[in-house]
Amino acid sequence: MRIVIAVGLGLLLPLTVQAQSRNPRDLAQDAIIVDTHIDAPSELLSHWNDLGEATPSREFDYPRAREGGLDVAFMSIYTSPDEDAAGTAWQTANTQIDAVEAMVARHPDKFAILRSPADVEKLRKGGRVLLTPGMENGAPIGDDLSKLAAFHARGVRYITLAHSAANRISDSSYQLEKKWGGLSPFGEQVVAEMNRVGIMVDVSHLSDDAIRDVLRVTDVPVIASHSGMRHFTPGFERNISDELAKAVAAEGGVVQLVFGTAFVNPKAASDLTAYFKAESDFERENAALAKAGKPVRSKDEFEKAWKDAHPVPVTHIDAVLDQIDYAVKLIGVDHVGIGSDFDGVSGNLPVELRSVADYPNLVAGLQKRGHSDADIRKILGGNLLRVWSQVEKAAQH
Template structure:
């Protein structure tokens, strides 16, 4: 276990001083370029499907694009194929997922010199030659399976290599950490079948977003290591089930898995976490009201007006220091050890509500500089940046091959 090597004054300085990309030290930029940086959660595909942008060139309204990825040293950017609970309910989730995969493939076909789809960690060195940014695919919410186990093979063949079992509400597989309703008290029978089939195929199981009971059952059932792809520690946000508890984090680590720390303020800032929980509760109530109105033959309420009113009445913090992310890492190292942590930024997925100095994929050197300032060795920083996650991915592949 690492103990802090610098006085507490340094943490105060980091918390109070704004950080910009150009502030990173030469040593931090050099390590970010040389290390393999793996970010397990970037929400670019959903935006690509709804509003195309050429991410092979600078895209100022996005947080991920090729020029900034190279500036920040990002090598492996997991593309999140996200579908909502509403799409689960109305039967459009599967089509939406395939459309998003199509959009990532179109990006790669447009820029084969800049991007490549990645389906195995064994291909990293070969595919990243020439400066390519590699794009493995993840399914955020297993709704597109639509209760059909055979669809796992279909999505595996399309490149999906980890799956977040549920998102903001219970689905056919699992309860959600956000959901008021606990439909399954953890996993459903189908959810248990899905975990076993994911193990067989070599798809990583992700316990972010699901309820504590479901996560506990996944960890017990899975024959290969699991991950929390973008979850911070609940220690800092008491009562926020979306973040991982100490007990579950220890269980993930005991099975060889990793906890990937996000940069979104809602995960690392207690006040922002309260606002996010309130938003999901309000949305659930709004959807229930609208369903009742439609059933009664009345027009539904306007969703955009609801969202605008909620945001006006529940302002989230506008400034969260980079030190909040560093504190998460420090805590995780003390709790589960350096070998069980990584990065899952949630870029393009939190509406720009990100810690200072970590506002786009260009900013990884700032994280490296902060870790170096707190006394982490370059070898340990390399583990956090990507080596730990790649170890897990290899183990999941090996577990599938051993069957």
């Protein structure tokens, strides 16, 4: 299903752009590409693969990462609300970090753990892909602020404060009924402690009020590790609003734009919003049936019926390029990056952005739309590395 934009696409560009632009594949190889959201670790726990070798069933592996020019891959350490409720999030998170470390130990010539942006140039020599844990959902820290320093010691360099439901820290954008009205009192302490130890605060998945609270509390720039622009998906709180994107940028932060169809295609985003409402209604109806002693409906049947009625629309790379163009005009090129969500959206991606081999297609598209190579380098990774450096420098160890 993959459509690869030919390396020679530069021949189709206006002469004024072509004269100052490198071949897109060469630029992707030379630039430092930082993708802030790849869900390989949770996939490894569900089915082990040696990602140092070609793994066609996944969207991230070493051969395709090098083909695409990827240098720094933030490995998503994801835990679910159910694991939070069961008290197993800490265990799951540490197991996933172990999986990342095992990849590096198995292939030290192909991978390395990146703990500081200052080490990128040194560690990427020899064609290594650098892996950094980024924790998706703050649930693994439980009620213990000291676990932030413990996870920092394990290499975690950003934490998405919540995921698809409110936790002890923050409200989620997905949850219809908000628990805290933003951050919890404990969540404010979490943000301050993350600033202190040098972990970037990630506002993707948070409610609007929670993002406002984060920006009020933080002393350093923050990131949105994998968000779309809500301008294209009205009413979809999971994507960041213009107001909040500008606020993140005003504090020096960066919005890492996502590739997943559900975030960049208006129809898919509308369906996802409707899904969460339907799921909430389903759970409420089942609870009422159980209370009345009646048989409950099957969740698997609910999921199948929903998917059958809402097929994922085919989406192309222009949807992602539109997001980048809009964000650059809105908040400035110094505050835009990429966080693909590879291996995290069940293959629901633009046709031309199917895996980590396809970053050159993004480069070619940006060049065709008139972005300079210098600005493309910023978008591909320079901006994220700047914010990471600022957070690291401000930390008090």
